[in-house]
Amino acid sequence: EVQLVESGGGLVKPGRSLRLSCTASGFTFGDYAMSWFRQAPGKGLEWVGFIRSKAYGGTTEYAASVKGRFTISRDDSKSIAYLQMNSLKTEDTAVYYCTRYDYGDVWGQGTLVTVSS
Amino acid sequence: QSVLTQPPSASGTPGQRVTISCSGSSSNIGSNYVYWYQQLPGTAPKLLIYRNNQRPSGVPDRFSGSKSGTSASLAISGLRSEDEADYYCAAWDDSLSGPEWVFGGGTKLTVL
Numbered sequence: 001e002v003q004l005v006e007s008g009g010g011l012v013k014p015g016r017s018l019r020l021s022c023t024a025s026g027f028t029f030g031d032y033a034m035s036w037f038r039q040a041p042g043k044g045l046e047w048v049g050f051i052r053s054k055a056y057g058g059t060t061e062y063a064a065s066v067k068g069r070f071t072i073s074r075d076d077s078k079s080i081a082y083l084q085m086n087s088l089k090t091e092d093t094a095v096y097y098c099t100r101y102d103y104g105d106v107w108g109q110g111t112l113v114t115v116s117s
Numbered sequence: 118q119s120v121l122t123q124p125p126s127a128s129g130t131p132g133q134r135v136t137i138s139c140s141g142s143s144s145n146i147g148s149n150y151v152y153w154y155q156q157l158p159g160t161a162p163k164l165l166i167y168r169n170n171q172r173p174s175g176v177p178d179r180f181s182g183s184k185s186g187t188s189a190s191l192a193i194s195g196l197r198s199e200d201e202a203d204y205y206c207a208a209w210d211d212s213l214s215g216p217e218w219v220f221g222g223g224t225k226l227t228v229l
Contacts, residue, residue: 047218
């Protein structure tokens, strides 16, 4: 069964950092691009960014709202995608989802990140 | 303010056919595929339609997608109570600052 499990969410103060992990199973992780999306409480979906597979250079793309603060990386040997979030702002409070492919054919259950003093 | 425009709400009775519209521009819907997601209350989104009109395995053929110019639509026929959910459209946007994945604001579907 194809599965994605996010972890690492929690309460963090503005300006601090947090790293989320997305552990994949049930498919050959290295063959796929992986994406991150988020959803603020009571709001719609927002794209955060994605990382291409190594076959396509392993390069990344980010939303303007997080560019320069967030970094997506991957460890194909462990089937894990990471979202490193620096200089967090209160408006980054959201449930963060990781997905397979750039368009998300499979989604994880999400992990809540709360940025508050 | 979302880049793609959807009606905030839609409704129908069981068995009816309902359509949800999604309007964009030449830089997103007009030049890229459209995707649709269903989000049941309290759950993660689920891919419903990809590449304008393709259904992932397991998605009933009651759900169909179409695209024309800079607009797209999701149609749900034979409406069922379990279809009550939020629906989002999305597409890549070829913006000058780099490609961005953009969403509609979501449509809350109520089954009366």
